[in-house]
Amino acid sequence: MIVEIVSTGTELLLGQIINSNTAYLAKRLNELGYDVLFQSTVGDNRIRMTQVFNTALERADIIVTTGGLGPTQGDITKEVTAGILGRGLYLHQPSQKQINDFFACRRIKMTENNLRQAMIPDGALVLPNKCGTAPGIVLETAKNTIIHLPGPPYEMEAMFEASVVPYLEKRFGSQGVIYSKVLRTIGLGESSLEEEIIDLIKRQGNPTIALLARSGEIHIRLTGKASSVQEAMNLIDGVEQVIRQRIGQYIFGVDDEALELVVGRMLKGKRLTVSFAESCTGGLVSSRITDIPGSSEYLVGSVVAYSNAIKSAIVCVDDAILRTYGAVSREVAEAMATGARSRFKSDIGIGITGIAGPGGASTDKPVGLVYIALAGDAGIECYEHRFTGQRSVIKSRSANAALNHLRQYILQL
Amino acid sequence: MIVEIVSTGTELLLGQIINSNTAYLAKRLNELGYDVLFQSTVGDNRIRMTQVFNTALERADIIVTTGGLGPTQGDITKEVTAGILGRGLYLHQPSQKQINDFFACRRIKMTENNLRQAMIPDGALVLPNKCGTAPGIVLETAKNTIIHLPGPPYEMEAMFEASVVPYLEKRFGSQGVIYSKVLRTIGLGESSLEEEIIDLIKRQGNPTIALLARSGEIHIRLTGKASSVQEAMNLIDGVEQVIRQRIGQYIFGVDDEALELVVGRMLKGKRLTVSFAESCTGGLVSSRITDIPGSSEYLVGSVVAYSNAIKSAIVCVDDAILRTYGAVSREVAEAMATGARSRFKSDIGIGITGIAGPGGASTDKPVGLVYIALAGDAGIECYEHRFTGQRSVIKSRSANAALNHLRQYILQL
Incomplete structure (x- = not known):
C-alpha cells in the first residue's frame, strides 16, 4: 500500500512553521507497514490543491492530509477533494452537536463560521475530534482512500491514534511491521565507514542499510520488514553482528542513546x-x-x-x-x-x-x-x-x- | 517566478527527521519575493525521483533541492536531474581539489567514493561548499532553473546565503521585496504580551504582526511588503515604535540577535x-x-x-x-x-x-x-x-x- 502525505497551508509555503506533522505521520505509517513514498505541500489555493490531489490519486493508494479543515474561508481541503470526486457536502448533525457542545462547555460564543467544520462530503466516514472542533474525514473510492486530518499537531496525533490506526487495521488488515534499529557511530567519517561495509550496502535487501550523518555522528540505520517485530529484529540481528565485527569500536550506542x-x-x-x-x-x-x-x-x-x-x-x-x-x-x-x-x-x-x-x-x-x-x-x-x-x-x-x-x-x- | 522545493532522502519518508530545510528555504525565498507554491519530498529512488522532478519542471520555474549530493551510493539527486536533461557528468577539477584539500587539512584519509561529489553535470554552475565537501549545482534550461543544495542544514544555509542569493539576484533581478523584522522579547508570557498589543494585531495590514514562541522567548514578527527594502522598513518602523513604547523593556534584540x-x-x-x-x-x-x-x-x-x-x-x-x-x-x-x-x-x-x-x-x-x-x-x-x-x-x-x-x-x- 503506497501512501502520500499531503500537507496544506500557506504558512508552510511561507516557511513560517516547520512541518512536524508529516514526520509524525510518516514514522507511524511506516511502523504500521505502509510505504510512504511521497510527501507534498500545497497552499490554500483551489486550482493548485486540485493539481496536487490529482497527482497523488494517480501514484498513491492512500492519501493522508493535514490542515485546511478549520472554520475560515481559507480552509478548503475537503471541498477540493469532494469536488474532484464529484460529491456534495451536507451538514452532519452529530458533528454540529459536538461543535455546539465544545463551545458551550468552554462558555465561548460560537460564531457562525464554525459550522463550516460540520459540513461533510456525501458518503464520507467521520472521525471524531476529541481535542478540537474539526472532525476528520475518510473518503473511499474504488481505487483510493483519502484521509483528512486537522492541522494542529495535538488534534492530528490524537485522531490518528484513536481513529485512523483502527480504521486502517479494519480496512486493510495487518501490513506486517517495519522495524528500525540505529547503530550510532563516532570517530570514523561517512565515506570511510561506507567503505568498511560497502559490500553489505550493495547487496542489502531485508533489512535495508542506510548511512546518515548527524551532527558529528554517523548513524547506520537497519530497517527490517516482517510479519512481527520479533521476526524483523531477528533479520536485523544478523546484519548487526557482521557490522559490529568490522567496526564495533566505533559504535557507541543504539537508537536514541546519546x-x-x-x-x-x-x-x-x-x-x-x-x-x-x-x-x-x-x-x-x-x-x-x-x-x-x-x-x-x-x-x-x-x-x-x-x-x-x-x-x-x-x-x-x-x-x-x-x-x-x-x-x-x-x-x-x-x-x-x-x-x-x-x-x-x-x-x-x-x-x-x-x-x-x-x-x-x-x-x-x-x-x-x-x-x-x-x-x-x-x-x-x-x-x-x-x-x-x-x-x-x-x-x-x-x-x-x-x-x-x-x-x-x-x-x- | 514560481518555486518548488524538493527534498530528497529516505529518512524524511520514514519520518526519522523533521524537514527543517524546507522551512528555511521557503522563508528566505519568500523574503526575496519568490512564490514558493509547492514542496515535495521523495526518497532516494531513481524512478520516483524522476517522476517528482518531471512534475516540478512542468509547474515551477525554479526548483530548489536539498539532499542527495553526498558520497554514498544512495546519493543520486544530480544524476537523476542530469539524466532528465540529457546531460553527462564529468570530474570537476576545482571541486576535486577542494575535496582533496578538505581531507588533507583535517589529516583524514580520503576514500575513493568522495570523488563522486566532484562529478558535475555538463554545463552546470558549481557553488562552492565552505562547510563540507559536496558542492552545490545550478542547472539552467530554456524554461527552468534547478538548484541542488546539500542536505546538512548548516552547509545548505551557508551555501544559500553565500551563493544562491547573489545568483538569483544576478539572474532574475529584484522580485520586489517582503521584508521581516523580528523583535525578540523575554520576561513576558505570550498571552500577556498579546494583550498589550491586541489592538495592533487586530487591525494589522501591511506590515503584518505575528507572535511566535521560541524556546523561552516570544518573538514579534513584523512583515512588510513593498517595492524596496527601504520602503518595507519604513512601514515596519511605524508599528515597531508603537510596540516599543508599550513593552520596550522586554525587547532585548532584533532578528537573529541571540x-x-x-x-x-x-x-x-x-x-x-x-x-x-x-x-x-x-x-x-x-x-x-x-x-x-x-x-x-x-x-x-x-x-x-x-x-x-x-x-x-x-x-x-x-x-x-x-x-x-x-x-x-x-x-x-x-x-x-x-x-x-x-x-x-x-x-x-x-x-x-x-x-x-x-x-x-x-x-x-x-x-x-x-x-x-x-x-x-x-x-x-x-x-x-x-x-x-x-x-x-x-x-x-x-x-x-x-x-x-x-x-x-x-x-x-
Whole structure:
C-alpha cells in the first residue's frame, strides 16, 4: 500500500512553521507497514490543491492530509477533494452537536463560521475530534482512500491514534511491521565507514542499510520488514553482528542513546568520577554531561578556563608551559587535564583547548585546531584534531570528540 | 517566478527527521519575493525521483533541492536531474581539489567514493561548499532553473546565503521585496504580551504582526511588503515604535540577535567582565556566552559546581551556609555569585543553583526551583524562579533567565 502525505497551508509555503506533522505521520505509517513514498505541500489555493490531489490519486493508494479543515474561508481541503470526486457536502448533525457542545462547555460564543467544520462530503466516514472542533474525514473510492486530518499537531496525533490506526487495521488488515534499529557511530567519517561495509550496502535487501550523518555522528540505520517485530529484529540481528565485527569500536550506542548518556552509564558502572577544564568548548561538554539525570554521581565539577590567568589559577597550569607552548598546545591540554583531576579530586580529568574561531588563529595554529587530553590512573593521553566549520560546529565537534575519547579511555580501564 | 522545493532522502519518508530545510528555504525565498507554491519530498529512488522532478519542471520555474549530493551510493539527486536533461557528468577539477584539500587539512584519509561529489553535470554552475565537501549545482534550461543544495542544514544555509542569493539576484533581478523584522522579547508570557498589543494585531495590514514562541522567548514578527527594502522598513518602523513604547523593556534584540550576543555586546560596551558559578545549568550559560566570537574579552571563567565540595572549594561557599539553607537556596546562590566574582576577579559574578530534575526534589523544594544571584558594584541581587518541564527545558529556561537578569543588571549600571 503506497501512501502520500499531503500537507496544506500557506504558512508552510511561507516557511513560517516547520512541518512536524508529516514526520509524525510518516514514522507511524511506516511502523504500521505502509510505504510512504511521497510527501507534498500545497497552499490554500483551489486550482493548485486540485493539481496536487490529482497527482497523488494517480501514484498513491492512500492519501493522508493535514490542515485546511478549520472554520475560515481559507480552509478548503475537503471541498477540493469532494469536488474532484464529484460529491456534495451536507451538514452532519452529530458533528454540529459536538461543535455546539465544545463551545458551550468552554462558555465561548460560537460564531457562525464554525459550522463550516460540520459540513461533510456525501458518503464520507467521520472521525471524531476529541481535542478540537474539526472532525476528520475518510473518503473511499474504488481505487483510493483519502484521509483528512486537522492541522494542529495535538488534534492530528490524537485522531490518528484513536481513529485512523483502527480504521486502517479494519480496512486493510495487518501490513506486517517495519522495524528500525540505529547503530550510532563516532570517530570514523561517512565515506570511510561506507567503505568498511560497502559490500553489505550493495547487496542489502531485508533489512535495508542506510548511512546518515548527524551532527558529528554517523548513524547506520537497519530497517527490517516482517510479519512481527520479533521476526524483523531477528533479520536485523544478523546484519548487526557482521557490522559490529568490522567496526564495533566505533559504535557507541543504539537508537536514541546519546553519547553523553552512554559515557555516563559507563562512568557509573565503573564507579568513576570525572572533571573537565574546558577552554574552546566553553562549558559545552559539561552542559551535555549534565543533560543526563543523575550526572551529579560522576561529574565532580568543571572549570571554563578561557583566559591564561584562570588556566593557571584554577587548574594550576604552569605559566612557563603557557609561555613556551602557547595556550593551544598539547602540553597545555595535558596540564589542564592533570590540573582538573587534582583540583576536583576526580578519577579522570579532561583538558580541552583549541581555536573555535573565527579569530585567534595564526599560521601554524589554524581555526579548528583542538587538543583534548585525558588524565587518570591509566596515564595521560592527548589527541590533536583539526575541525572545520563555523564556531558552533567546531565547539560541537570538539565536545563530541572529548566525550568519545572519554568513552575509549574508560573502555581500556 | 514560481518555486518548488524538493527534498530528497529516505529518512524524511520514514519520518526519522523533521524537514527543517524546507522551512528555511521557503522563508528566505519568500523574503526575496519568490512564490514558493509547492514542496515535495521523495526518497532516494531513481524512478520516483524522476517522476517528482518531471512534475516540478512542468509547474515551477525554479526548483530548489536539498539532499542527495553526498558520497554514498544512495546519493543520486544530480544524476537523476542530469539524466532528465540529457546531460553527462564529468570530474570537476576545482571541486576535486577542494575535496582533496578538505581531507588533507583535517589529516583524514580520503576514500575513493568522495570523488563522486566532484562529478558535475555538463554545463552546470558549481557553488562552492565552505562547510563540507559536496558542492552545490545550478542547472539552467530554456524554461527552468534547478538548484541542488546539500542536505546538512548548516552547509545548505551557508551555501544559500553565500551563493544562491547573489545568483538569483544576478539572474532574475529584484522580485520586489517582503521584508521581516523580528523583535525578540523575554520576561513576558505570550498571552500577556498579546494583550498589550491586541489592538495592533487586530487591525494589522501591511506590515503584518505575528507572535511566535521560541524556546523561552516570544518573538514579534513584523512583515512588510513593498517595492524596496527601504520602503518595507519604513512601514515596519511605524508599528515597531508603537510596540516599543508599550513593552520596550522586554525587547532585548532584533532578528537573529541571540540573548548571549546582546549581553556580550553590553559587557564589551561597558568594559565589564563576568564569571559564573553554575550548578543546575551545568555549564550551559557559559557555553552560550562562549558561542559568541570574542567572548574571551568579557568571560573570565566559570566553574560548574555540581557538588557541595566544589561549591566550597572553588567558589568558597561557606559550609555553614550550605548546611543551614541547603544547596538550593537564595543564600547559596548569593554566596556562589560573590565567590565566583572574587575567585575569577570579574566585575560581575553570577551564581545559579536549582533542581533540574527529575530527581532531587523535596516537598518545599520542587523540581524547577532555581535561584539566580548576581554580585557586582551595584550590590547583590537574587531571583527565585519556578520553571516547569523536563530537565533540558528547565536548564534552558534557567540559562535564559540568567542571561536576562545579567542584561537588566548591566542596564542599571
